[in-house]
Amino acid sequence: MRINIHRGTQEIGGTCIELRTDSTRILLDAGSPLKPESATLDVVDIKADAVIISHPHQDHYGLIDNLPPESPVYIGKLAKNLLDATRMFRGVALHTNNFQFYDKWQSFTIGNFRITPYLVDHSAVDAYAFLIEAEGKRVFYSGDFRGHGNKNKLFETILEHPPRNIDLLFLEGTMLQRDNHNFPDERSVQLTIREVIAKQENISFIISSSQNIDRLISAYKACTSSGKIFVIDFYTAWVLEQVKEVSKGIRALDWRHIAVYSSGPSSGWLYDKMKKNRNRLGGFINRVFEHTVKEADLRADPSRYLFLGKTGCHRLIDSFKSDKIIPLIYSQWLGYLNDDTGQDKNSAAINRLRTENVPGVEFIYAHTSGHAPLEDLQAFAAALSPKALVPIHTEFAYLYENHFANVLQLEDGKPYEI
Ligand SMILES: [Zn+2]
Numbered sequence: 001m002r003i004n005i006h007r008g009t010q011e012i013g014g015t016c017i018e019l020r021t022d023s024t025r026i027l028l029d030a031g032s033p034l035k036p037e038s039a040t041l042d043v044v045d046i047k048a049d050a051v052i053i054s055h056p057h058q059d060h061y062g063l064i065d066n067l068p069p070e071s072p073v074y075i076g077k078l079a080k081n082l083l084d085a086t087r088m089f090r091g092v093a094l095h096t097n098n099f100q101f102y103d104k105w106q107s108f109t110i111g112n113f114r115i116t117p118y119l120v121d122h123s124a125v126d127a128y129a130f131l132i133e134a135e136g137k138r139v140f141y142s143g144d145f146r147g148h149g150n151k152n153k154l155f156e157t158i159l160e161h162p163p164r165n166i167d168l169l170f171l172e173g174t175m176l177q178r179d180n181h182n183f184p185d186e187r188s189v190q191l192t193i194r195e196v197i198a199k200q201e202n203i204s205f206i207i208s209s210s211q212n213i214d215r216l217i218s219a220y221k222a223c224t225s226s227g228k229i230f231v232i233d234f235y236t237a238w239v240l241e242q243v244k245e246v247s248k249g250i251r252a253l254d255w256r257h258i259a260v261y262s263s264g265p266s267s268g269w270l271y272d273k274m275k276k277n278r279n280r281l282g283g284f285i286n287r288v289f290e291h292t293v294k295e296a297d298l299r300a301d302p303s304r305y306l307f308l309g310k311t312g313c314h315r316l317i318d319s320f321k322s323d324k325i326i327p328l329i330y331s332q333w334l335g336y337l338n339d340d341t342g343q344d345k346n347s348a349a350i351n352r353l354r355t356e357n358v359p360g361v362e363f364i365y366a367h368t369s370g371h372a373p374l375e376d377l378q379a380f381a382a383a384l385s386p387k388a389l390v391p392i393h394t395e396f397a398y399l400y401e402n403h404f405a406n407v408l409q410l411e412d413g414k415p416y417e418i
Contacts, residue, residue, distance in 0.1 A: 024111025032062025123370025
């Protein structure tokens, strides 16, 4: 089996790994790079028989738009629904790829490759690692994963029953040289959110991705246990409705402590996108209005609400300022705030609230990574015990040798044969 990592040996994001036999060529992920200075990559030129997407994060699927429409793209069904959600609510045309759906633990074949998807715990839902078998070789691709989210059981199960006889493991290393800033797991984030909102006297805000489902659940649970209402937007409500389809524990709009915000320009903008996608959203577009709150409701008793904000919510935050402190819970990677270019005005406004001690607002950081810290990566590598371990999705490939056995450093674009 021949391997060519087109991108990913020296950076986080933009991952694209080619595996080839005498008859078949597949790509594992086709991601957009996160760094603007990253080398461009022409996925069409690779002429793969199929592309397999591990999870619905841009840095793993972002290049699929460039593929010819007949080229098969394998992805989880929920993951595809979330790609559609993003596009619908941004007012962008949906992907026109030839999507094929795989399911957890169900092996499928592409040419003479046999692929088995392993559902993993990550900050994206419907995220997978893959066992790939061909020509008598067994390769494992970790995708992005962790062992400290709501699906941590999946991590423990893989440690207890690892796939055996692995010739080569591609192991992500996002967290090498990063730490989790006192939030070792999702549970600790939830407890902090609860602690903050339980004693709030004004409205509180939480800034987080709408597709980090674990985080939405943490915020929601914090609300149920402190008697607050979690206020989300139309887009997030639709995302939760998609997750509800496959997850029994998620009741989305039917949850008692949830409400959908229907006032203000941002709601109007999202409502406009809903109308344009009426045929795709079905009954949701009416049903959602049975669960809305308006600005006047929030103003009547702000202390009842935890508001899911985006980085553009600083004006709304400003409008609630009073002699009662507004807790602002920042619940995503802090790196997003460190935009040196000053181009992202919204991040800059939120960053000011963090750094300038603005009266009336208390900035609180509460976040745990979507990626495994070093000790979990080591446990994972030890369990799989591969003949070769290849760094991927990391800025610190050269440090792997200090932490893992059988490290094999590959370079972007340089083929290797096992
Ligand atoms: Zn990811």
